[in-house]
Amino acid sequence: MAWALRLHGVGNASAVELGSAMATLERDGRPWLTIDCGGEGLTACLREYGEAPRALFITHTHLDHVAGFERLFVESYFDESRRGRVSLYVPAKLVPLLHQRVGDYPNPLAEGGANFWDAFQVIPVGDAFWHDGVRLEVFPTRHHWPDTSFGLRLRGSVVWTGDTRPIPEVLARVADDGELVAHDCALHGNPSHSGIEDLEHEYPRELLARCLLYHYASEEEGRQLEARGYRIGRPGERVELRATTSMQVGTGR
Template sequence: MAWDLRLQGVGNASAVELGSAMATIERHGQPWLTIDCGGEGLTAFLDHYGRAPQALFITHTHLDHVAGFERLFVEAYFNPSLRGRIRLYVPAKLVPLLHQRVGDYPNPLAEGGANFWDAFQVIPVGESFWHQGVRLEVFPVRHHWPDTAFGLRLHGSLVWTGDTRPIPEMLARMADAGELIAHDCALHGNPSHSGIDDLEREYPQVLLERCLLYHYGSAQEGEALEARGYRIGRQGELVALKPTTAMQVDVA
């Protein structure tokens, strides 16, 4: 079974030319699970696939990762085949934050009669969840404030850190099966995000060799990271993943 990762965007909140950080896990060339819903990222998704995402995992609720939801609401609510069927896997501690950010607006339709979440199937998740018979794992990361940002693991294939500072103790447990590690990294770090010096200080070389860096600040920053010998993600890139070794059940 072929698994891939398509990058809708790789930039930080200011690098709109690189697209908001967002990606889609593909299975057999079809979108399977999308990570986050930024504004530029959703545009890239719609342009490439020609339809709305059917399932999303939300890492955190900063607007560069959830700003596409208002547009996705309109896309889903007025389409009978989509209304209430787009699955949103949301870490339970993020549910109230996501509602405050994108759902808690009086009368999402001017004519009334609609609730924002009518358009979606919201599924609060804990340390793991099942999607189409495949078990995925969820873990907290170090971004801005405790318990407000989470990463995702598809065992044996992919670890997506989301926005984070270095998390060596977490990756020792959550990236121990040879996964590709898509990691937040800019040329220079700050209290909410990793810089390359941070990763070099905190991670062994064998782990750095599995990292695909994204959420950098500009094309020039990406080139500088490459010049230091690291692999960077590029907007629109399709990255081959190893077949997952996650627990699976037949849901046919």
């Protein structure tokens, strides 16, 4: 199996020209699991694949990561082949927050008769979950408030941090198998997001060499991060990944 990461957007909430931070894990050239559902990110995803995601993992519920859900509801509810079959993996502690953000609106259809979540198969998850026969791992990150933001690991292939401050003690555990680490990073940090000097202070060189930086503020910031010797992600880029070492159904691992 060939694995890749398709970047739909790499910018922060203000960098609309870079797209909202969102990506899709591809397997054998096909979309397999999409991470988040931002507005600009969903537009890019639809343009890339010609259809809406059929499986998603949600990292947190800030609007630049979930603002595409109203469109995704429409895409899914009115298509009988999709209705109730779009797998939505949500860390259990985020379920009420996601509902407050996107699901708690009276009558998603003006004529009534539908609940927002009828369009999806909502699957609350803990430290790990199975998707399409492959085990993925979930870990907490440092963004705004405890237990409100999470990252995703496909063991041996990729770690997606989502929005976060540096988490060296966490990555020592969940990025210990040579994974590419897609990490929140701008030129300058703040109380909710990492800056490059934060990463340089907290992470060993070996880990920094495996980082793919996203969630920066502008194309100019991206160029400055590159000038410092770092790899940045770009909208629409397809990044080839190593084969996963995650447990898979039927492999005996």
